[in-house]
Each structure stands twice: as C-alpha cells, then as structure tokens.
Amino acid sequence: RQAIVRQQRNCAYLDQQRLFSRARLALEAKLRQAIDSNELTLYVQPQFSLTIPSRLVGAEVLVRWITRDGQFISPAHFIPIAEQTGLIVRLDHWVCEHSVAMLAKYQSLLPEDFRLSVNFSAVSISRGLCEKLILDSIKRWRVPPRNLCIEITESAIMNSLVATRQSIARLRQQGFDIAIDDFGTGYSSMAYLKNLAVTHLKIDQIFTAGLENGMSDQQIVKAIAMVGKSFGHHILIEGVEQAKQATLATQLGCQFVQGFHFAKPMAWIDFVRQYLGEGHLIPALKSS
Numbered sequence: 001r002q003a004i005v006r007q008q009r010n011c012a013y014l015d016q017q018r019l020f021s022r023a024r025l026a027l028e029a030k031l032r033q034a035i036d037s038n039e040l041t042l043y044v045q046p047q048f049s050l051t052i053p054s055r056l057v058g059a060e061v062l063v064r065w066i067t068r069d070g071q072f073i074s075p076a077h078f079i080p081i082a083e084q085t086g087l088i089v090r091l092d093h094w095v096c097e098h099s100v101a102m103l104a105k106y107q108s109l110l111p112e113d114f115r116l117s118v119n120f121s122a123v124s125i126s127r128g129l130c131e132k133l134i135l136d137s138i139k140r141w142r143v144p145p146r147n148l149c150i151e152i153t154e155s156a157i158m159n160s161l162v163a164t165r166q167s168i169a170r171l172r173q174q175g176f177d178i179a180i181d182d183f184g185t186g187y188s189s190m191a192y193l194k195n196l197a198v199t200h201l202k203i204d205q206i207f208t209a210g211l212e213n214g215m216s217d218q219q220i221v222k223a224i225a226m227v228g229k230s231f232g233h234h235i236l237i238e239g240v241e242q243a244k245q246a247t248l249a250t251q252l253g254c255q256f257v258q259g260f261h262f263a264k265p266m267a268w269i270d271f272v273r274q275y276l277g278e279g280h281l282i283p284a285l286k287s288s
C-alpha cells in the first residue's frame with residue numbers, strides 16, 4: 001500500500017513538473033517569437049543627481065514585453081526564463097542594439113555627459129559575449145562608449161568572478177562605464193571591489209525601502225557609500241519612492257538617484273518629450 005501511495009505521489013510530482021515545464025516551454029516559444037516580432041519595447045527610467053537637484057545624469061533601459069493580445073509580462077518573470085533557456089543572449093543582443101540605436105537617434109538632444117545604462121545578464125557577461133555585442137553596436141551606430149554604462153548584477157559577478165573581472169577590465173579600457181547592479185544583495189565581500197574596474201555602485205532598493213525604519217539600513221547605505229567612494233566609484237541609490245528617502249540617501253553619501261519619486265520607467269518618446277524636448281532646458285546645457 002505504501003508503495004502505491006509513494007508511486008501516486010511520484011506521479012503527481014511528475015505531472016506537476018511536466019505542467020511546469022510545458023508552461024515554461026510555451027513561454028519560451030512565445031518569447032523567442034516576441035524578440036523577432038516587435039513585441040518587446042524599451043522603456044527608460046531617468047537618473048538624477050542628488051547633489052545638484054533635478055540635474056539629469058542618465059537613464060536606465062528596462063525591457064518591456066507586451067504581447068499581441070495586450071498582456072503585460074514583467075521582466076522579473078521572463079528574464080529568469082530567458083536565462084534558464086539560453087534565450088537571454090538573444091534578448092541581451094536585442095536590447096543592446098536597440099539601446100545604442102536610441103542613443104544615436106537622440107544624441108544631439110542629450111547632455112554631453114549623459115549615460116545610458118544597459119543591463120546585461122550573467123550569461124552574456126561570463127561568456128565574454130557582452131563585449132562583442134556592445135562593440136559591434138557602437139561601431140554600427142557611431143556612439144562613443146563614454147555615453148554607455150553597462151550594468152551587471154553583483155550576483156552575476158560573484159558567480160564567475162574570474163571571467164567577469166577580465167570582461168569588466170576590457171570594457172573599462174574601451175571607455176565604457178560599468179555599474180554593479182543590486183549592490184549589497186549578492187554575497188560579495190567589499191574586498192572584491194579593489195579588483196573590479198567598475199565606475200558605479202547601484203545600492204539595491206531593498207535598503208532604500210528600510211531607510212526610514214531605523215538605523216540598520218541607514219548604516220548599510222552609509223558604509224557602502226563610504227567604501228565605494230573611497231575606491232572612486234559613483235554611488236547611485238535605487239528604488240527611491242519618497243522625498244524622505246532621498247533626503248536620507250543624500251545625507252548618507254549617495255550622489256545619484258533613480259526611483260518612482262523622481263520618475264517611473266517610461267517610453268522613449270515620453271522621456272524625450274519630458275526631459276529633452278523642445279523648450280525643456282537641459283541643465284547641463286543651461287550653464288554653457
């Protein structure tokens with residue numbers, strides 16, 4: 001009897017697995033098609049200076065998937081599936097090419113020191129593919145590397161430290177900026193920072209959310225800012241949703257900010273209209 005129960009349980013488990021992998025396969029097929037058929041679009045979220053209020057310093061590209069039947073699928077859902085299936089390399093390629101194209105298109109409107117941040121997956125980075133993708137794109141669109149910041153999550157770096165470190169060093173040599181994304185969540189030791197040729201640390205929004213609830217997250221943010229700045233890195237805080245958080249982050253040593261309080265991710269056209277459009281004074285140009 002026990003054996004039968006066990007067998008039934010096994011079957012239920014296998015059924016569940018099969019269902020799960022069938023759903024995943026279906027989504028994978030849909031995503032593959034989406035990459036080829038314009039169902040993906042790029043949103044951008046502006047980044048500002050905290051020390052020179054309202055000064056636009058850059059923007060992060062965030063991919064959006066709106067299926068033909070109008071369904072919105074969050075990147076938090078489909079990026080992990082793309083990573084597991086290897087589709088992520090094609091996705092990174094698509095995002096990279098279209099981001100650089102946008103940069104080329106709007107270059108004359110952008111502040112000279114504007115940086116467009118592009119996320120690359122652990123897969124593309126550790127296999128050294130990111131370099132080829134980005135160098136091909138900037139050559140094709142004649143965009144200078146200094147206008148681009150490559151974002152790599154801290155956990156991607158830690159997963160294959162040796163390969164990633166070399167990739168980062170070569171990218172930096174070419175003149176790209178490099179940000180460690182989701183900093184503080186990836187089980188790294190701050191000692192690794194001395195061996196990484198990065199330019200920006202992006203403090204994860206998990207710490208931002210806790211800034212007002214007492215001292216501990218404040219201490220973490222302060223420590224990251226202090227160590228990061230001592231290595232000469234720029235410190236950006238993510239996920240700022242309230243004015244109070246921005247004030248605290250500034251006091252704790254953060255220089256740049258990204259978050260719903262300042263601006264939500266938006267379509268390129270809206271970004272151009274709101275921040276670069278005619279009649280809009282670009283702070284960087286105002287002083288010249």
Ligand code: C2E
Pocket residue numbers: 045061062063074075076079092095119120121151181182205238239240241258259260261265
């Ligand atoms: P990320 O790179 O850390 O991006 C920041 C995420 O925080 C974005 O979520 C953004 O919409 C969200 N966010 C920004 N400000 C706030 C805020 O004030 N409050 C809250 N609660 N959230 C805020 P999104 O767009 O859903 O992207 C999720 C993750 O998916 C990204 O995290 C990134 O790891 C990945 N991703 C997004 N676009 C791409 C892409 O084009 N390529 C790759 N490889 N990964 C991407």
Ligand code: MG
Pocket residue numbers: 060119151181
């Ligand atoms: Mg990012």
Ligand code: MG
Pocket residue numbers: 181182202204205238
């Ligand atoms: Mg992040």
Ligand code: MG
Pocket residue numbers: 182
């Ligand atoms: Mg994230």
